[in-house]
Amino acid sequence: AQKVTQAQTEISVVEKEDVTLDCVYETRDTTYYLFWYKQPPSGELVFLIRRNSFDEQNEISGRYSWNSQKSTSSFNFTITASQVVDSAVYFCALSPGGFKTIFGAGTRLFVKA
């Protein structure tokens, strides 16, 4: 089975707080790609980060970072020092084999001033 689970439906934080979005994936493919996308109120999905199945190290890009653990099939995404403009729906996605992409249900993030 190929599946992406985002257990958090909504998260609300106050500006400048750090926030972590959880994602658990299932796949039998040995080669796959994981992504985080942001969908602001305007509706257009925006690519944030990508991880390959053979990546072990975590990465930081500006205020974004991800923590991936193969043992638990988790791919969590952290925003450091959140801002109001970060308010959006965040989708975790899995691309098994590198073509079709399966999305999680999304986590709606509210960042209050």
Add this chain to the structure above:
Amino acid sequence: GAGVSQSPSNKVTEKGKDVELRCDPISGHTALYWYRQSLGQGLEFLIYFQGNSAPDKSGLPSDRFSAERTGGSVSTLTIQRTQQEDSAVYLCASSLVAPVNRTFFGQGTRLTVV
């Protein structure tokens, strides 16, 4: 073009009518994808093109749905005999070769079947 362009941005149609949704991918992108986003269903994969061929049509919900791509560029998603459950936002995306490359999404076509 500068980004993925979809038209129309909004479409209201009567139940039973056919509709065509258009997608202009980023120039040079060989991979093109159609997704549907509806309340309660999240983002569903519909179909994927590599060039003009569609290796994966597994997400098309019924035979009322079809898609084509010509010249390795523009793609059209056609829904025949629309039903109310077809109401959703239809998103198109493109990438250089495959999702292993960064994928860019259009702003979508909001389809309402009345």
